[in-house]
Amino acid sequence: MTQNNNMPSEKAANTPADKLTAKQAKAEHARLEAEISAHDKRYYQQDAPTVTDAEYDVLRRRYEALEKQFPELHSLTSLTRKVGATPSGRFKKVRHAVPMLSLGNAFSEEDVSDFADRIRRFLNLKESAEIAFTAEPKIDGLSCTLRYEKGKLVQAATRGDGAEGEDVTANVRTIKEVPETLKGKDVPDIFEVRGEVYMRRADFLALNERQKKEGGQLYVNPRNTAAGTLRQLDAKITASRPLRFFGYGWGEASELPGETQFEVVAALKRWGIPTNPLFKRCESMGEMLKHYRGIEEKRAKLDYDIDGVVYKLDRIDWQERLGFVSRTPRWAIAHKFPAEQATTIVKDIMITVGRTGALTPTAVLDPVTVGGVVVSMATLHNEDYIKGIGGDGAPIRNGVDIRIGDTVKIERAGDVIPKVLDVVFAKRPNSAKPFKFPAVCPACGSHAVRETDPDTGKQDAVRRCTGGLICPAQAVERLRHFVSRNAFDIEGFGEKQAEFFFEKGWVMQPVDIFTLEKRNKKLKIEEEEGYGETSVRNLFAAINERRRIAFNRFIFALGIRHIGETNAIRLARHYLTAEVMIESVKAAADRESDDYQELLNIGGIGEVVADAVVEFFKEKKNRQAIDALLGEITVEPMEAVKSNSPVSGKTVVFTGALEKMTRDEAKAMAERLGAKVAGSVSKKTDYVVAGPGAGSKLADAKKHGVGVLSEDEWFRLIGEKR
Ligand code: IVH
Numbered sequence: 001m002t003q004n005n006n007m008p009s010e011k012a013a014n015t016p017a018d019k020l021t022a023k024q025a026k027a028e029h030a031r032l033e034a035e036i037s038a039h040d041k042r043y044y045q046q047d048a049p050t051v052t053d054a055e056y057d058v059l060r061r062r063y064e065a066l067e068k069q070f071p072e073l074h075s076l077t078s079l080t081r082k083v084g085a086t087p088s089g090r091f092k093k094v095r096h097a098v099p100m101l102s103l104g105n106a107f108s109e110e111d112v113s114d115f116a117d118r119i120r121r122f123l124n125l126k127e128s129a130e131i132a133f134t135a136e137p138k139i140d141g142l143s144c145t146l147r148y149e150k151g152k153l154v155q156a157a158t159r160g161d162g163a164e165g166e167d168v169t170a171n172v173r174t175i176k177e178v179p180e181t182l183k184g185k186d187v188p189d190i191f192e193v194r195g196e197v198y199m200r201r202a203d204f205l206a207l208n209e210r211q212k213k214e215g216g217q218l219y220v221n222p223r224n225t226a227a228g229t230l231r232q233l234d235a236k237i238t239a240s241r242p243l244r245f246f247g248y249g250w251g252e253a254s255e256l257p258g259e260t261q262f263e264v265v266a267a268l269k270r271w272g273i274p275t276n277p278l279f280k281r282c283e284s285m286g287e288m289l290k291h292y293r294g295i296e297e298k299r300a301k302l303d304y305d306i307d308g309v310v311y312k313l314d315r316i317d318w319q320e321r322l323g324f325v326s327r328t329p330r331w332a333i334a335h336k337f338p339a340e341q342a343t344t345i346v347k348d349i350m351i352t353v354g355r356t357g358a359l360t361p362t363a364v365l366d367p368v369t370v371g372g373v374v375v376s377m378a379t380l381h382n383e384d385y386i387k388g389i390g391g392d393g394a395p396i397r398n399g400v401d402i403r404i405g406d407t408v409k410i411e412r413a414g415d416v417i418p419k420v421l422d423v424v425f426a427k428r429p430n431s432a433k434p435f436k437f438p439a440v441c442p443a444c445g446s447h448a449v450r451e452t453d454p455d456t457g458k459q460d461a462v463r464r465c466t467g468g469l470i471c472p473a474q475a476v477e478r479l480r481h482f483v484s485r486n487a488f489d490i491e492g493f494g495e496k497q498a499e500f501f502f503e504k505g506w507v508m509q510p511v512d513i514f515t516l517e518k519r520n521k522k523l524k525i526e527e528e529e530g531y532g533e534t535s536v537r538n539l540f541a542a543i544n545e546r547r548r549i550a551f552n553r554f555i556f557a558l559g560i561r562h563i564g565e566t567n568a569i570r571l572a573r574h575y576l577t578a579e580v581m582i583e584s585v586k587a588a589a590d591r592e593s594d595d596y597q598e599l600l601n602i603g604g605i606g607e608v609v610a611d612a613v614v615e616f617f618k619e620k621k622n623r624q625a626i627d628a629l630l631g632e633i634t635v636e637p638m639e640a641v642k643s644n645s646p647v648s649g650k651t652v653v654f655t656g657a658l659e660k661m662t663r664d665e666a667k668a669m670a671e672r673l674g675a676k677v678a679g680s681v682s683k684k685t686d687y688v689v690a691g692p693g694a695g696s697k698l699a700d701a702k703k704h705g706v707g708v709l710s711e712d713e714w715f716r717l718i719g720e721k722r
Helices: 010-014 023-043 053-069 109-123 202-215 222-230 237-240 260-271 285-301 316-322 383-387 477-480 495-504 516-523 534-546 553-558 563-575 578-589 593-600 607-620 620-630 663-672 696-704 711-718
Strands: 091-093 104-106 132-139 143-150 152-158 164-166 188-199 246-251 280-282 306-313 332-336 342-351 358-370 373-379 407-412 419-423 448-452 459-465 548-550 635-636 650-655 687-690 706-708
Touching: 091 280, 091 534, 104 109, 104 316, 109 285, 109 306, 109 316, 109 332, 132 260, 132 285, 143 222, 143 246, 188 222, 202 222, 202 706, 222 237, 222 285, 237 373, 260 316, 280 285, 280 516, 285 306, 306 316, 358 383, 358 407, 373 419, 448 534, 448 607, 477 495, 548 553, 553 563, 553 578, 563 578, 578 593, 578 607, 578 620, 593 607, 607 620, 650 663, 650 696, 687 696, 687 711, 706 711
Parallel strands: 104 332, 548 635, 650 687, 687 706
Antiparallel strands: 091 164, 132 280, 132 306, 143 152, 143 188, 152 164, 188 246, 306 332, 342 358, 342 407, 358 373, 358 459, 407 419, 448 459
C-alpha cells in the first residue's frame, strides 16, 4: 500500500492519541474500525477468530483512545456503541428485553483499583471505603440467555449483537445441566438466567479423537467447538456433543430473589442452575486480588478454559445507579490473565479452507503445556507470515521464515487459537526446508490464487480456492448464495433449506437442486420433519419454475468473487448469452488474448474483477458444475440494450404501487431500453412513472417540473402493449 496523507503511516499508529492531528486520527480510526469489524465478524458469525483476545483488546483500546481524544469520531455508528457483530441470520431472531452486554478489561492490579476508584467517585463514597465485590472465573464459552416463565424454560438465545441474538432453544434443551423447570417456591414469574455455555476440555479432546478417527475436521479449541455446536441447525448434532452451562447473571426478571449479586447467584443455584464453585464474595480489594491469584493457580487443573476473573459490584442498587457506558457496565470488569508462552517444535504445517475459500495455515506442534492447557496447534495466519513478511510488506522476525522442524515460541492468550510468535533460529535442523505453500485447494483440488491490487501491485495476504461451486469447504456458503433472493430465489428453498439439504448430503452443488424430484423416490423428502406430500409437491413446482432464469441472475448466483448484482448485469448485457460468455471468458485465460481485452473493456469491469471471472472459469471443476447445471436449466438470453428507444439516455423514477409490472421488472425494462433508473427525483429526472398511492416523489416531480406518467402512458411511450 502506498502512503499518502489519508493513510495512517506506521508512525501515526504508534503515536499517542493526544499527539495526532485530527486528520491522522480520523484515518487511523477508520482503519481500526474496518479491522475490528472484520475481527468481530470472524469471531461472532464465523466462530473463526484470527487474533488472540490480547491483540483484539489492543486494537479496541486504541480505537477508544482515539475517540476520547477526538470526540467527533464517537459518531452514532461507532463500534463503541455496539457489542459484537450482527447475528448470522440462520436462526430465528430474538430481541433481548434487556441488552446482553460485554465487559471492560483490566490487565493489571492497578487497572482493577482504578475501576474501584471510578465506582467510589461515581457513588460519592470515601476514598478509603471498602466495597464488596463478587469474583468468579471468566468462562471461555459463549453467553446465552435462558428465559423461564412460571419456572419453565421457554426460550434460549445467544447474545448476537447484544440487542438481538439467535433462538437456540431446541439446542439448549439438549444440554443436560440446563433444567427444564426451576425448583423452589420463590421462582419469579419471569426470570431470564444469563450465563455461559461451554465445553469441558476432556469432552473437547474426546470429540477431536472421534473426528480424527472418522476423518472429520479437527476443532481448534473448546470455545469454538461450543459455539459451533450451539449454533447447529440440527439439534441432534448438538445433543451428541456435551455442552455445559454456568449461570452468573440475569436479564429480564419480574422480581429479584435478593439485593446483592451474591444472593441472586445463590438463588440460581437453589433453583437448579449450575453456578461456578469458585464464585466468591470479597469484602476488599486485597481479597479480590487474592482470589484472582488463587484462581490463576488453579487454572491449569480446571476442566474448562477460563481467561480471567470477573468482578461485579455486589450491591444491586449500586449496580443500577452506576449503569452502563456504551457497551459495558460501570459496575463490572474482567481482570484478564496475562498471555502465556512456551517453546516447542513444528511437526507439520496444515492448510485448512474456510467457508469463503481462504486457505489458512496452522502449525501442528509437539504438544506442550501453556498456562496449564496442552497446545498442539497454533495459527500461522497466512502465507506471508510463514515467509517472515508482515501485513505491510516489511520483514517480521528479521525475515526468518517458519519451517517444519523448527523450534518456535508460541503464545496462548486465554481463549483463541494460540499463535507462533518466533523461531529459535539456532535450533533449526539442517534438513529443514522452506515451506511451500500449496497452490491448490486441499479440500477440492482446484487451483488457489492470491489477488493482486493493480494500483499497488501488492498481493493479497490470503490465498483463495477458486473452486467455488464444488469445493466442499465452501459448498454451504455457495449454496446459500445460489438460492438467495437476488439469485435463484426458489420459494420454499431458502438459505435454511440449502443448509438442511446439504447436511443431509442431498444437495451438494447447485445442479442437485434440480434433480431432487427425480431422486425423491429414494430420498423421500416428505418423510422429513416439517415436510408433507403437499409441501414437497409445492417445492418441486417452485424449483421447476426456476428452470428458466434471467442471465444476470444466473451469473450472480454463481458466487464468483467480486461479482455482485451490478457486475453480473454488466457481464450479462455485454455477452447476452451464457454460452457466448463461457466460451469467451474461457479464452480470456490467456491474458494476451482479445477475449481478455474484451472483458476488461466492459464498462465498470476492472482488472481485479476480470481476473476473478477468468480464474473462476479456468477451473475445470467449476465448468463441469456449470455444464451439469445447464443440463437442467435454461438461461434466458439478455435482450440487447436498445440505443434507439425513446427513453434511451433518460433518467426515470418509478413510484407508487405499480399494477402492471413489479418494481424489479420495471427497472429491468427501463434499463434494457437504455434508461437510467433513479431512486429519487431531482432536476436531472426526465420521467416519473407513478402508480396509485405515489406520495412525496410526485410532489418532488412538480417542484422540479418533471413530467409524470401513468403506467399506461409509460407503456405507450416505449411502444409496448400491456
Ligand atoms: S458478566 C453485564 N460473568 O464474558 C455483564 N460474563 O467479555 C455481562 N463471561 O459476554 C457479563 N464468564 O460471555 C460475566 N462470570 C462471567 C463470565 C462472563 C464469561 C463472558 C460473557 C460476556 C463476556 C464479556
